Amino acid sequence: MTDVQLQNIVTTFGISMMLLIILYHYLSRPQA
């Protein structure tokens, strides 16, 4: 595995977790 490939893995999983957390916030938002 090269340096660039590892960098891509880290950023892909990192960005995914952040976006999924935003989605989680949306799904668990308080209902009116």
Place this chain on the structure above:
Amino acid sequence: MANSATITSKKGVKSHQKDWKIPLKVLILICIAVASVSSRLFSVIRYESIIHEFDPWFNFRASKILVEQGFYNFLNWFDERSWYPLGRVAGGTLYPGLMVTSGIIFKVLHLLRINVNIRDVCVLLAPAFSGITAIATYYLARELKSDACGLLAAAFMGIAPGYTSRSVAGSYDNEAIAITLLMSTFALWIKAVKSGSSFWGACTGLLYFYMVTAWGGYVFITNMIPLHVFVLLLMGRYTSKLYIAYTTYYVIGTLASMQVPFVGFQPVSTSEHMSALGVFGLLQLFAFYNYVKGLVSSKQFQILIRFALVCLVGLATVVLFALSSTGVIAPWTGRFYSLWDTNYAKIHIPIIASVSEHQPPTWSSLFFDLQFLIWLLPVGVYLCFKELRNEHVFIIIYSVLGTYFCGVMVRLVLTLTPCVCIAAAVAISTLLDTYMGPEVEEDKVSEEAASAKSKNKKGIFSILSFFTSGSKNIGIYSLLSRVLVISSTAYFLIMFVYHSSWVTSNAYSSPTVVLSTVLNDGSLMYIDDFREAYDWLRRNTPYDTKVMSWWDYGYQIAGMADRITLVDNNTWNNTHIATVGKAMSSPEEKAYPILRKHDVDYILIIYGGTLGYSSDDMNKFLWMIRISQGLWPDEIVERNFFTPNGEYRTDDAATPTMRESLLYKMSYHGAWKLFPPNQGYDRARNQKLPSKDPQLFTIEEAFTTVHHLVRLYKVKKPDTLGRDLKQVTLFEEGKRKKLRRPAKTNEIPLRV
């Protein structure tokens, strides 16, 4: 009918969302674990599976002894190959948690027929534990606000450079597992306080014990939890839950921690632990007071009880001071004094002040390690103040202490990072909740808007009321503002991911043992001089060779070259270190007897002038001088190494004391050979090389690495004919002074 249909559909939506929550949560936690582990593997991909820096080399050596010789031999290990000729009671002066953890993992893997090397277990231990840290942070942060907040805190913790810096692959140091244990202990403590369960209190105590075995920083927990209890008592929040949680934790944790040989009776005999003991006693008094208060209704009796309690607390404080001043309770150690008085170490303990990570941090380094989280810390603390439940009080105390300690020592960014991650998660989570929250009911909005319009019909007020009315088109609840705020938050979160991976890859993934530089064509060039020198020592010198070097390289010499050292990174004996400093800063004729007394065979130094490596021995020289001056102020004087203008010069303007010192001579001896005549240059200090090559008489160059970074000198044995070594050297070089016949004055002929 329509209403009931709406309610049913809403219920359906809610249950549908709940169905998604658990798998989504698991998916996010998996992403966090993968991102946190993989971001710590750059060093392995770029270099190899290698132990980093300095201290990890000792831990690795200790782990090997544990695996090869068993637990009891490891605990009784006396290291006769360090601190020559004193040796070191290694087994009794280390925190065994790290080695035992990797030893257990090693044994379990072998039981499962997975044949791994102990080195690989040690290298990959820190990344593996970082995933667990993220999960522990999740459990702590969810108690403050919500699951979503916990996930955000875990994500921050997983990749925040402030924590990654100490937990990349190969960083086999105590902090590698200690931060995991710190967060787990705190999470369990909050759970224990909330539930009032003695089970969770006992779990907190046991995890605290694990923490004590792993890191000297356990004192942070020792003081943090009692402080939390004390503040809760001051706030009038004494409950039986608090009593059960603390007493269970304290009794089990303290008794267990006293089983660690290096800790022993410290929990009941040193000042650092007295706050925990004091709060334990205070809690008993509180419990007694509450018990009596419930039984006796007489007002006078209650006043009497209160008076008695105040007297008892006062008496306990006086006794504590008396015991401390008489030495029964050991006073605070220098390391702790330096936390309260930032100039203390500089004046009294130069060894502590000489370590670069004990300096205060700069703002840029805080931003480098925490990026946008650092300015979200106050926001998170403010939101904690708004809620102010017991767990919020804990985070507020943690943030105040963490920020202060981090301001004193840059290495304590590590303990601040979890608190910053949690506070920032509370802030971001609150922001997202607000902008993703439900819409305000239509009627309410229209009523508010109408009332605002009627109040301010004309002029600038009508515009202001339009912006603040909370109508659907503009304000917090408008679609535009929601999209803008959520997308900008997402942008910041993504930028944090990029920043963290960049910092980890470029700043924290170098093993220090192997250096690298980028060439003009963009390719990497590796500088492997340290291992080259250690390998030379291992291959070309006898097993019992004694190597003198500055203490920074002691662990590496013992770990890689497997040779006897005089001083190492344990720094337990200041006199021994000062002796090495004295030898380095003295002229040859004074240094040689010191070398002989300590049976030194080789001297290892680092010279970065050729490569431009600024962490070399000449740049650490002032600390050697200061430390030895502390013991021998008449012989070593720092001022003599500076020019009359106060400059630290190493070129031709260097002072005679500097030019004569052993380290100076060893550093610059033969350095001119790499340059054309009169063009020699020291790239580490940006000064010219001395025009006259320093000549050595009592030592000789044995080996210099390919990039001229590590230099080894062999100490000459005394001359067999009893001559002065300087005369011998001059004689062998053919520079022997001609014997002059005494002048013939008043010569009287023998015979007249």
